[in-house]
Amino acid sequence: MPKVEYTAAKGLFQSSGSGVEFGGNTVQGHNKKIITHSASSGDLALTIAESGALISITGNASSQKITLPAAASSAGCHYDFVVHTAHANNLEIETNASEVIVTMTASANNAVTRTQNTGGCQLTASGIAIGDRVSIMCDGEKWYATAFSNAANKIASVA
Numbered sequence: 789m790p791k792v793e794y795t796a797a798k799g800l801f802q803s804s805g806s807g808v809e810f811g812g813n814t815v816q817g818h819n820k821k822i823i824t825h826s827a828s829s830g831d832l833a834l835t836i837a838e839s840g841a842l843i844s845i846t847g848n849a850s851s852q853k854i855t856l857p858a859a860a861s862s863a864g865c866h867y868d869f870v871v872h873t874a875h876a877n878n879l880e881i882e883t884n885a886s887e888v889i890v891t892m893t894a895s896a897n898n899a900v901t902r903t904q905n906t907g908g909c910q911l912t913a914s915g916i917a918i919g920d921r922v923s924i925m926c927d928g929e930k931w932y933a934t935a936f937s938n939a940a941n942k943i944a945s946v947a
Contacts, residue, residue: 820868825854827875833857839865844872845911848879853908856924856931858884863928871920875913880946881924881933882908889924889931891945899940905947915939 791805820842825832827847832854834841839862843854857865869881883889886906893901909922917938924933935943 824872825852825879827852827877831855834867836862836865839867841867843867843869845869845875845879846873848875848877848913850877852877852879854879854881856881856883856908856926859887859926859929859931861928862926864926866923866925869911869922869924871911871916871918874916874918878913879911880908881910881922883931887931888929889933889945891933891935891943893935893937893941893943895937895940895942897940901941901944903945905945907947908945909933909935910944910946912942912944915942 790802791807791809792800793803793809794800795811820840821838823838823841823843825843825845827849831852834854834856836857883906888904888906889909890904891909909924911920915938920937920943922933922935922943924931933945937943
């Protein structure tokens with residue numbers, strides 16, 4: 789098997805031997821930005837620049853929410869939310885104004901639900917568990933959420 793090398797002078801080329809050599813450059817994977825949402829952090833307004841972030845939910849105070857940016861300017865934006873610590877209050881991930889969010893949820897008991905509303909996606913405190921997660925992406929018009937939960941009907945879109 790040939791060796792793959794890269795230099796600024798020659799670009800990418802093959803040589804005898806094995807392995808990969810990048811002329812002293814470091815090859816590194818992409819690390820996601822991690823944003824922690826807790827009971828003491830207040831409301832969280834996500835930005836387009838934070839697209840791709842992992843939002844770790846460690847708690848939620850009463851009436852706290854996370855707001856997504858406007859769909860019209862967010863085509864291609866995506867966020868991953870994961871429950872790191874069970875929390876005592878519902879958490880709503882809100883759309884901007886009256887934008888639509890389509891939510892598809894699968895739970896551990898094989899229940900699958902699809903909901904579509906204007907407003908947001910809610911993680912219900914009673915029954916939400918560590919590891920429950922929501923991935924949300926935007927096409928520039930609507931938000932789409934894919935959710936996985938420990939129990940049925942604990943993550944759904946709400947008006």
